[in-house]
Amino acid sequence: xxxxxxxxxxxxxxxxxxxxxxxxxxxxxxxxxxxxxxxxxxxxxxxxxxxxxxxxxxxxxxxxxxxxxxxxxxxxxxxxxxxxxxxxxxxxxxxxxxxxxxxxxxxxxxxxxxxxxxxxxxxxxxxxxxxxxxxxxxxxxxxxxxxxxxxxxxxxxxxxxxxxxxxxxxxxxxxxxxxxxxxxxxxxxxxxxxxxxxxxxxxxxxxxxxxxxxxxxxxxxxxxxxxxxxxxxxxxxxxxxxxxxxxxxxxxxxxxxxxxxxxxxxxxxxxxxxxxxxxxxxxxxxxxxxxxxxxxxxxxxxxxxxxxxxxxxxxxxxxxxxxxxxxxxxxxxxxxxxxxxxxxxxxxxxxxxxxxxxxxxxxxxxxxxxxxxxxxxxxxxxxxxxxxxxxxxxxxxxxxxxxxxxxxxxxxxxxxxxxxxxxxxxxxxxxxxxxxxxxxxxxxxxxxxxxxxxxxxxxxxxxxxxx
Numbered sequence: 001x002x003x004x005x006x007x008x009x010x011x012x013x014x015x016x017x018x019x020x021x022x023x024x025x026x027x028x029x030x031x032x033x034x035x036x037x038x039x040x041x042x043x044x045x046x047x048x049x050x051x052x053x054x055x056x057x058x059x060x061x062x063x064x065x066x067x068x069x070x071x072x073x074x075x076x077x078x079x080x081x082x083x084x085x086x087x088x089x090x091x092x093x094x095x096x097x098x099x100x101x102x103x104x105x106x107x108x109x110x111x112x113x114x115x116x117x118x119x120x121x122x123x124x125x126x127x128x129x130x131x132x133x134x135x136x137x138x139x140x141x142x143x144x145x146x147x148x149x150x151x152x153x154x155x156x157x158x159x160x161x162x163x164x165x166x167x168x169x170x171x172x173x174x175x176x177x178x179x180x181x182x183x184x185x186x187x188x189x190x191x192x193x194x195x196x197x198x199x200x201x202x203x204x205x206x207x208x209x210x211x212x213x214x215x216x217x218x219x220x221x222x223x224x225x226x227x228x229x230x231x232x233x234x235x236x237x238x239x240x241x242x243x244x245x246x247x248x249x250x251x252x253x254x255x256x257x258x259x260x261x262x263x264x265x266x267x268x269x270x271x272x273x274x275x276x277x278x279x280x281x282x283x284x285x286x287x288x289x290x291x292x293x294x295x296x297x298x299x300x301x302x303x304x305x306x307x308x309x310x311x312x313x314x315x316x317x318x319x320x321x322x323x324x325x326x327x328x329x330x331x332x333x334x335x336x337x338x339x340x341x342x343x344x345x346x347x348x349x350x351x352x353x354x355x356x357x358x359x360x361x362x363x364x365x366x367x368x369x370x371x372x373x374x375x376x377x378x379x380x381x382x383x384x385x386x387x388x389x390x391x392x393x394x395x396x397x398x399x400x401x402x403x404x405x406x407x408x409x410x411x412x413x414x415x416x417x418x419x420x421x422x423x424x425x426x427x428x429x430x431x432x433x434x435x436x437x438x439x440x441x442x443x444x445x446x447x448x449x450x451x452x453x454x455x456x457x458x459x460x461x462x463x464x465x466x467x
Contacts, residue, residue: 008189012182012183012186013183023171024168027167028164028167028168031163035164036160042079043081043135046079047119047139047151050072050083050153051142054068055068055085055151056141056143058094069094069096079153081153082095082096082097083095083096083152083153084154085151086114086150090108109122110136111150113138114140114147115150120136121136121137123135132156133156134156134157135155135157138150139151139152193226196219196229196230197226200216200229200233203216203237212240212244216230264289264292265292268286309439309440309443314443316358316361316443316444319357319359321359322351322352322353323349323464324349324352324353324387326363327366330363330367331347333367338374342379344380344382345382346384346385346386347386348387350387350389353387354466354467355464355465356466357444357465358443361440362440362464365440365441366398368437369460373399374400377402378403381401383398383399384400385399392465392466393446393463395461395462396461397459398460401456401457402458404452404455404456405452410450413450415435441462441463444464444465446463446464448461449461449462
């Protein structure tokens with residue numbers, strides 16, 4: 001498989017080469033047209049001088065033929081162009097260069113235009129065996145408004161072609177230099193891109209093997225997509241590491257907590273079956289078995305509920321209801337526990353505040369938040385429940401004066417199986433309550449957050465749509 005560096009080099013080289021090829025072609029055509037136009041303008045200007053001077057004097061008898069030949073040969077060398085005089089029959093009267101010949105058809109076309117009183121400008125291929133391109137300028141020699149002769153100036157375009165070849169060589173040398181510069185720059189840029197990508201690939205393989213401690217340093221003074229990718233990768237590994245830590249902790253805790261009730265249940269059942277437990281104690285131990293089974297069943301139900309929420313298997317049954325009534329109903333369920341811990345509850349929720357949500361699921365949210373507020377509160381503590389409306393949303397807050405959550409752990413409490421107090425047993429949960437709360441709020445496309453200070457208490461706030 002070709003490397004990214006190789007692909008970058010090929011792509012950039014092709015782009016530069018094609019770009020300069022197009023540029024060179026366009027520049028070559030423009031330069032050729034410019035030089036030919038300049039030469040054409042010069043020859044027309046000189047043809048005018050010769051036609052109104054030497055040629056006219058020769059035709060009117062003021063200049064001898066030998067003198068004319070001498071003059072036009074000098075002009076031939078000066079202009080690098082052959083000079084011819086032709087008559088109406090297209091016969092050559094005078095030729096400064098006997099080696100230059102124009103075929104009859106081409107000469108006829110030029111003659112027709114010149115003797116029609118016009119200036120003729122043509123490119124012709126002249127030569128017997130090897131054809132070469134020439135620029136031909138035809139200029140009328142006029143006496144008393146009558147064209148009496150035609151003056152032809154003929155020059156090869158080879159000089160222009162040679163100049164263009166030099167330009168082309170320069171262009172290709174520049175192109176080669178640019179390609180080398182591009183290769184160097186491409187190498188530097190791709191190394192800057194490829195190096196972190198290689199590190200990402202290596203780290204990904206280690207993560208796949210179970211090593212979640214991989215962290216990749218973000219390049220200094222960098223704020224581009226690669227840095228963002230590395231930052232996201234590090235965030236992902238941090239989340240995976242936390243999840244793996246919680247998974248191991250969950251397996252350890254749940255294994256311990258499941259082993260104890262299952263061992264108890266097995267012992268009680270075996271005692272009843274082998275008559276170790278007397279008949280008069282049977283009902284008592286069966287009641288204990290029932291309680292243990294209920295605890296296990298609650299754990300399984302929570303896991304199933306969380307799984308359905310995460311996989312979107314629960315459909316929202318939206319309705320409009322008073323949030324105050326839901327909170328009061330859930331408080332009643334905790335009345336005994338509140339009295340046992342002598343917790344003072346302050347309820348400041350608008351009794352007429354109507355929200356639009358799934359009532360049963362929101363009841364579960366309130367239930368879990370109240371459960372935590374009681375569970376982690378101190379004896380004689382306080383719980384504050386209040387609401388407010390901001391920007392068309394209801395904000396519901398449940399605040400306690402309990403143990404609080406360390407700042408570094410506040411992001412972890414929403415993860416499955418995470419417990420701030422690891423000493424608590426299955427009886428007090430395995431860290432699924434807040435995960436369920438988070439998924440329910442997310443399902444409603446709302447927000448929930450926590451503000452907490454260790455030793456002072458925690459404040460959970462979630463939003464709901466108004467009716």
